[in-house]
Amino acid sequence: MDISAVLTITFTLFAVIDIIGSVPLLASLKQKMGGINELKATLISGGLMILFLFVGEPFLQLLGIDVKSFAVGGSIVIFILGLEMVLGHEFFKSDGDPKSGTVVPIAFPLIAGSGTLTTIISLRANYDEIPVLLGILVNLIFIYLVLHSLDFITKLLGPAGMLAIRKFFGVILLAIAVKIFAANAPGLLS
Template sequence: MDFRIEDLLTVTFTLFAVIDIVGSVPLLISLKGKIGGIRSFQATLVSGALMILFLYAGKPFLKVLGLDIHSFAVGGSIVIFLLGLEMVLGHEIFKGDKDAKSGSMVPIAFPIIAGSGTLTTIMSLKANFEALYILVGILINLVVVYVVLKSLKHIERMLGPAGLLAVRKFFGVILLAIAVRIFSSNIGAFGFK
């Protein structure tokens, strides 16, 4: 197999856009305050494991659980919608339990980093690209995710309280829109119009 850099760039940038770790910064800063810290390496590792699992065993894994990709996407979209609503309205929906270990897993590793959109995209990319390109694209994106998670304190200082609030509300609306898009493009599979 000839290695095509264009294919790698396409896969990497597609995953970067879907993961949207930069757009998730206000949400991550908010969650960090609630759970008392984010374990950057653990969150990166768990989200990476989920992505790689879905690359190689996505459809069979869901089938074993009796789920299809549409059910998975609708469930993920509801969680994303509630997170967006919390950001826009400023009301707490997800109660912080100050357990950074579980907070790094849910909702940070899933569904924020390795959400239904990311996992669905990985399975969709597999139809057009070799698994090697997707694997390398995932690894490149995981490096970016880790750097962003480690830099949250610096980013928070740089934005300041007013900037953080403005960015948080803006990206809350973006999250709501993404959740509605994922929900509406998958709910039709259940016979709803």
């Protein structure tokens, strides 16, 4: 097994998932929903990533959805979440049940969003399944640790630090959403 391939895949997924950049949004969602089931969010997002590793493109084709359309749909959700972070207006309304919020929007699209899933399909085109699977598993461990430590991270940063990071990463999320949209939208309407 090629260790350099595993490291490349791991760092690529780490950058795309951007769990550190999502800390302010995750903390806000945790507060609104009354909690997050960290293990469930990690397992569901991991399940989606592994599913897409093995059957992602054929599954989308079965539904009549191409990878570009999937990416554009996910970019719109990410854009709305970014707007919420920057503007301070609540677009995502929680029903107060941590179970529902754990799946949407935390497991999908924040962790295992269209960017992550399309990246996995792209990585699979360039690498064997085992290194990609190992890269996913390493990222899932880190995701769980971050989700489990949200209260500590929030306390460490304090309210002003969280607000500053929230606004900054909100702009980053908006930029990522625009980039995903711009890369995948051309040709969809023709």
